[in-house]
Amino acid sequence: MTSKHCFTNPTPTIVFFLLFALQISTILAASSHVINFRSPNLFPEGLAWDPTGQHFLVGSLRHRTISAISDAGVVETLVSDPSLPENVTILGLAVDSRNNRVLAALHALPPLPPFNALAAYDLRSGSRLFLSALPYAEEGDEKRAVANDVAVDFKGNAYVTNSGGNYIWKVSEKGEAWILSNSARFTEHPMIIGEKFSSCGINGLVYNGKGYLLVVQSNTGKMFKVDADDGVAKLVLLNEDLVGADGVVLRNDGVVLVVSSKRVWLVKSNDGWSQGVVFDKIDLDDEGFPTSIVVRERERAYVLHGHVLEGISGNSCESFKIEEVRSARESEGENVWMYVMVGIGLAYFLFWRFQMKQLVNNMNKKIN
Numbered sequence: 521m522t523s524k525h526c527f528t529n530p531t532p533t534i535v536f537f538l539l540f541a542l543q544i545s546t547i548l549a550a551s552s553h554v555i556n557f558r559s560p561n562l563f564p565e566g567l568a569w570d571p572t573g574q575h576f577l578v579g580s581l582r583h584r585t586i587s588a589i590s591d592a593g594v595v596e597t598l599v600s601d602p603s604l605p606e607n608v609t610i611l612g613l614a615v616d617s618r619n620n621r622v623l624a625a626l627h628a629l630p631p632l633p634p635f636n637a638l639a640a641y642d643l644r645s646g647s648r649l650f651l652s653a654l655p656y657a658e659e660g661d662e663k664r665a666v667a668n669d670v671a672v673d674f675k676g677n678a679y680v681t682n683s684g685g686n687y688i689w690k691v692s693e694k695g696e697a698w699i700l701s702n703s704a705r706f707t708e709h710p711m712i713i714g715e716k717f718s719s720c721g722i723n724g725l726v727y728n729g730k731g732y733l734l735v736v737q738s739n740t741g742k743m744f745k746v747d748a749d750d751g752v753a754k755l756v757l758l759n760e761d762l763v764g765a766d767g768v769v770l771r772n773d774g775v776v777l778v779v780s781s782k783r784v785w786l787v788k789s790n791d792g793w794s795q796g797v798v799f800d801k802i803d804l805d806d807e808g809f810p811t812s813i814v815v816r817e818r819e820r821a822y823v824l825h826g827h828v829l830e831g832i833s834g835n836s837c838e839s840f841k842i843e844e845v846r847s848a849r850e851s852e853g854e855n856v857w858m859y860v861m862v863g864i865g866l867a868y869f870l871f872w873r874f875q876m877k878q879l880v881n882n883m884n885k886k887i888n
């Protein structure tokens with residue numbers, strides 16, 4: 521008679537299944553991929569994904585290196601270029617898959633002598649293909665220029681932001697450099713950011729495949745659409761300012777992800793980037809000072825925590841990380857499927873329980 525008792529009350533079973541479902545959904549939400557890696561005082565600011573090598577690439581605040589970081593967190597130095605000025609910073613990185621090379625924006629922080637350049641290195645051997653000095657718009661400009669981020673188009677032309685001078689350089693596949701855009705649009709909006717970053721203007725940029733660039737400006741939170749041939753710039757009207765915007769990346773589905781040290785914004789446009797809408801935000805832990813964002817296969821987005829501010833202040837640091845970021849809003853669709861699966865499981869279990877009950881009843885009848 522005791523066995524019969526076990527099957528009479530369905531409540532514990534359902535509670536168990538609901539708890540189980542909740543558990544799975546929290547595990548799914550929290551199980552984003554984190555890659556911890558160690559390299560004493562590397563302080564990387566720039567991040568790129570190399571699809572052929574299947575690893576990330578990162579620069580360094582002072583080491584004049586580009587390192588490959590595997591999914592397991594193994595660090596390998598791909599480029600070491602001691603012919604660059606001592607302590608020069610390797611900032612933005614971009615992989616030019618067509619030409620099998622990586623492009624790096626180089627800048628010397630004060631009090632080092634001014635230095636702003638774009639370098640290209642072979643992705644296999646790590647050897648340097650060119651080093652191009654970036655020309656200044658006017659005399660004395662070198663004091664505030666900061667070659668910050670780089671993007672590449674399908675022909676191998678590179679685009680480099682000058683975040684101190686608020687203009688954009690273009691560098692041909694062969695390494696010839698000129699000023700593409702020194703638009704008045706870049707200086708007509710008020711700065712809305714604390715003093716520390718007030719001199720940081722146009723920063724992250726991405727080539728969108730249709731002949732233009734999308735460029736974000738840290739100290740105003742604005743986004744610009746810039747023609748990649750003639751440099752004509754237009755403000756992209758957004759529903760909010762992306763204050764502190766640093767890196768930017770484009771997903772295959774057309775969604776643009778912008779990162780600051782505090783969050784990632786997901787932005788989309790349905791009119792070719794005259795207007796855009798921020799449709800989700802992901803909060804980040806700002807302790808590691810996130811600076812860059814990349815997308816690898818299956819649209820997975822990763823940010824780099826390179827502790828660069830600590831490095832600039834002269835602190836030491838050995839551990840850095842690359843962290844996958846996921847939009848809760850976008851995972852809702854996946855969660856619906858999870859609930860459906862758990863629902864089917866529950867129905868199946870209840871059916872099984874019903875059959876067992878029948879079996880027990882039959883057996884009881886026989887015994888009695």
Ligand SMILES: *[C@@H]1O[C@H](CO)[C@@H](O)[C@H](O)[C@H]1NC(C)=O
Nearest residue numbers: 582605606607608631632633
């Ligand atoms: C480069 O950095 C090291 C360590 O911070 C310092 O000792 C050295 O003087 C720097 N070199 C230059 C040229 O500033």
